Amino acid sequence: MSLRADTPAPPDARVRRFGPAQRWVHRGTAALMGVCVLTAACLYIPQLAVLVGRRELVVRVHEWAGLALPVPVLLGLASRAFRADLRFLNRFGPHDRVWLWAALSRDKRRSSRPAGKFNAGQKVYAAWIAGAALVMLGTGLMMWFTRLTPLVWRTSATFVHDWLALTIGVVLAGHIGMALGDPEARRGLRTGMVSSRWAEREHPLWRP
Amino acid sequence: MNPEPPEGPEAQGRPVGRRVLLGTLALGALGVATAPVLQRGMEGLLGGLSDEDPTGLTGLLPNGGGFRYYSVAASVPHRSPANYRLTVDGLVDHPRTYTLADLRALPQTRLVRDVQCVTGWRVPGTPFQGVTLSRLLDAAGVSAAGRAVRFTCFDGTYSESLTLEQARRRDVLVALRMQDKDIGHDHGGPVRLYVAPMYFYKSAKWLSGITVTDRVRPGYWERLGYDVDAWVGRSNGRTDEPTS
Numbered sequence: 350m351s352l353r354a355d356t357p358a359p360p361d362a363r364v365r366r367f368g369p370a371q372r373w374v375h376r377g378t379a380a381l382m383g384v385c386v387l388t389a390a391c392l393y394i395p396q397l398a399v400l401v402g403r404r405e406l407v408v409r410v411h412e413w414a415g416l417a418l419p420v421p422v423l424l425g426l427a428s429r430a431f432r433a434d435l436r437f438l439n440r441f442g443p444h445d446r447v448w449l450w451a452a453l454s455r456d457k458r459r460s461s462r463p464a465g466k467f468n469a470g471q472k473v474y475a476a477w478i479a480g481a482a483l484v485m486l487g488t489g490l491m492m493w494f495t496r497l498t499p500l501v502w503r504t505s506a507t508f509v510h511d512w513l514a515l516t517i518g519v520v521l522a523g524h525i526g527m528a529l530g531d532p533e534a535r536r537g538l539r540t541g542m543v544s545s546r547w548a549e550r551e552h553p554l555w556r557p
Numbered sequence: 558m559n560p561e562p563p564e565g566p567e568a569q570g571r572p573v574g575r576r577v578l579l580g581t582l583a584l585g586a587l588g589v590a591t592a593p594v595l596q597r598g599m600e601g602l603l604g605g606l607s608d609e610d611p612t613g614l615t616g617l618l619p620n621g622g623g624f625r626y627y628s629v630a631a632s633v634p635h636r637s638p639a640n641y642r643l644t645v646d647g648l649v650d651h652p653r654t655y656t657l658a659d660l661r662a663l664p665q666t667r668l669v670r671d672v673q674c675v676t677g678w679r680v681p682g683t684p685f686q687g688v689t690l691s692r693l694l695d696a697a698g699v700s701a702a703g704r705a706v707r708f709t710c711f712d713g714t715y716s717e718s719l720t721l722e723q724a725r726r727r728d729v730l731v732a733l734r735m736q737d738k739d740i741g742h743d744h745g746g747p748v749r750l751y752v753a754p755m756y757f758y759k760s761a762k763w764l765s766g767i768t769v770t771d772r773v774r775p776g777y778w779e780r781l782g783y784d785v786d787a788w789v790g791r792s793n794g795r796t797d798e799p800t801s
Contacts, residue, residue, distance in 0.1 A: 399743055402632060405781065437567050439574035465567040476574040480581025488589065503794075505592030507677050509585060554567070 362545040364557045366466075366537040370428030375538055377421030382482075384414040386521065389514055415489050418482055437466045438475045444554060445469035459550065466555040474524060481517055485510060633712040633742070633763060641747050643731070647707070647768035650698030657747055660733060663688045668728055668753055671800045673789045675756040679797070685751045687732035691725040693767065705773040708750055709766035717750065717761040717776035718785065721769070728753035728801045731764065753801035755787040 367375075388411035391401040401407060425431040444463035451461035452470060462468065467475070491498050491506035498506070528535055533547040548555060588595070638657040646652040667686040673679045694706070699721065706724040708717040723729065732740060732751040740746030745762020752759040758778045779785045784792040789800045 395743075433568075439572050440568055440570035441573035442567070442570035445570070445573070472574055473577060476577035477581055480578040480585070483578075483582055484585030484588075487585065502589065504596075504677055505589045508592040508596050509588040513585065513588075556567075 363542040364545050364548050365541055366543045366548070366557065367434075367541045368428070368430040369541070370425050370431040371434055372538055372541060374421045374425035374431060377424075378418065381414050381418045381421070382521070385411060385418065386518065388414065393511075393514075412489070412493055415486060418486065422479075434466070438472050441469065441472060445472065449473075459553075463554055464552045466552055466557075468552065474520070478517070478520065478524075481513060481520075484513055485517070488513070635742055636711060636747055636763070636765075638747065643748060643765060643767065645693055645697045645767045645769075647770055648700045648703040649694075649769050650700060651696070653697065655693075657733075660688055660731065660748065663692060665733070666727075666730060667734075668730065668751070668801075670728070670753045671798070672757050673797050673800050675758055675783065675787070675793050675795065683735065684737050685730055685732045685753070686734040686737070687730040687748075687751065689727060690729045690731055690750075690767070691727070693731060694721075694724060694769070697769070699769050702771050703769040705770045707766075707768045707770050707774050708761045708764060708776070709768070710761050710763040711765040712763045715761055715763070715777045716774075717759055718770075718773050718779075719752065719759070720773060720786075723752075723786075726754070731767075732760075752787075754789060754799065756783075756789055756793060756795075758783060759787050 388407050391397045391407050392404070392411065398404075442465070444465070446469075448462050448464055448469040450456075451458070456462075488506035488510040491503055492510060531551075533543055534551070537543040548557065641657045643655040643660065644652070645655070665686050666689050667684060669682055669684045671679055671681050672683045690706075704721055706719050706721060708719075710716065719729070730751040730753075732749050733747065734740060735744055735749075735751075740749055745760075745764070748764050750759070750761040750764050759776075761776070773785060775785055786792060789795075790797045791799075
């Protein structure tokens with residue numbers, strides 16, 4: 350939240366944060382995840398189920414959107430820039446430990462939040478949501494193709510699918526909430542470019 | 558990792574991201590493995606909480622208890638006591654149409670059984686009250702060729718069926734009341750079928766037609782792969798405790 354955001358600042362240098370590959374992977378994944386969440390809500394929340402009905406169609410859309418959810422990332426692997434970003438997300442340096450400690454102790458000072466291209470919170474989020482999506486895919490397939498697995502598994506899969514869905518809903522709301530609070534981060538994903546001032550402030554260790 | 562050209566200090570460091578991802582996967586697998594135990598614990602906890610929860614929000618949590626609303630139609634018209642009609646026809650000697658008042662005037666049977674959905678949720682000890690289906694069939698006089706009963710619904714889409722033998726059971730009702738209240742629209746009111754010993758998809762909501770047929774015509778979900786003889790605990794690959 351910069352006080353200068355609304356005042357006409359001198360033309361700020363722009364730096365490239367994301368290429369087309371990363372932006373389209375994010376868009377595709379976000380759209381599919383959105384379909385999954387909306388259809389899940391229509392299947393699960395009684396008031397919405399009453400409003401929408403058409404249970405069989407909603408189930409089909411939910412299943413196919415879920416199955417397609419990993420596809421944008423898999424396609425993205427063809428891009429060198431996307432693979433480089435995955436490597437940044439994967440690797441945690443000493444500064445990430447500092448960032449996480451500061452986040453846990455609610456220390457909001459810039460100096461205690463060192464970050465490269467992605468901060469430690471973004472790295473943890475990316476890894477967790479990827480794992481959670483795969484768990485949802487696995488349990489979802491067990492519920493979909495009911496004859497493939499023994500009955501006990503299927504009931505257990507439903508249990509994990511339901512509770513993890515709720516958890517993902519909360520975490521996703523946090524992810525979207527933080528994006529809503531940071532217009533420059535959103536601009537980065539929309540246009541690929543961010544201001545160098547923002548990059549310096551939010552990701553001081555990033556060398557674009 | 559393949560040897561890639563170095564990308565500066567940022568690409569160094571420990572692969573914590575991969576560990577978090579694999580850890581999440583492992584937790585998911587552990588969750589599936591321990592779900593039977595976890596689920597019993599959760600049901601106990603949430604069952605206790607929902608008794609004291611005035612907001613009803615616990616009902617939205619998985620296994621929070623209570624019924625879930627399933628409709629296969631885009632929208633379902635409302636029927637009032639004034640315009641509700643139930644027809645009994647097909648292979649019968651005396652086809653007839655009942656109003657809600659006609660059905661209420663007949664002797665009522667009250668059953669208290671668990672409701673078991675094929676998707677897993679179960680609502681314990683739910684009272685249903687109505688006219689036994691066998692009474693309506695006897696009144697219509699099933700002809701010799703009759704072998705099965707087909708049910709149709711005023712949502713315009715759903716259908717169900719039973720063999721004549723199943724339909725004549727004492728625990729199969731044309732239900733007018735559920736949980737000791739008149740059945741509301743969302744629960745399939747004013748009149749729904751209640752087949753106590755079978756999975757709840759057999760208990761067709763918004764019942765409007767009973768047709769005696771010469772053979773079983775699979776209903777809506779049965780054409781999509783669910784069992785026609787849907788005994789709780791002995792069909793659809795499930796082993797739930799029988800309900801009736």
